[in-house]
Amino acid sequence: MTAPGPEPDDVPGLEPGGSVPPGDTPPDAGQTSGLSHPQPMPSRKLPARWLLAVAILVLVVAAFFVLRAVDWF
Template sequence: MTAPGPEPDEVPGLEPGGSVRPGDTPPDAGQTSGLSHPQPMPSRKLPIGWLIVIVVLVLAVAAFFVLKATDFL
């Protein structure tokens, strides 16, 4: 069975020990910075609405258990 690639001794550009010389490989990706356009600010209405819904549900469940404990229901 043979190795899937060329023999390590026959690969051009390898230094002893298997490393490559500086400049033999290109950079991983082009460097860009910043955004292509300004990002819109997310609305705060939806998170506040969900918070109110959760608080109302928690209060309703708490009230149910308080009324159940006092045998009102």
């Protein structure tokens, strides 16, 4: 059974011994770093609204169980 792919001796760009000459392969990662533009600050209004909605939901559920325990419901 032979290995898939071309024979190592027939591959262009290989030096004797199987190494690759410098500059023959692309770099591992891009050569840019950092952000291209400043990121906007997230709004603080949405988390405050969610906090208020969760607080109201907790109060409604707590009221349900209190009324259920008193047997008014």
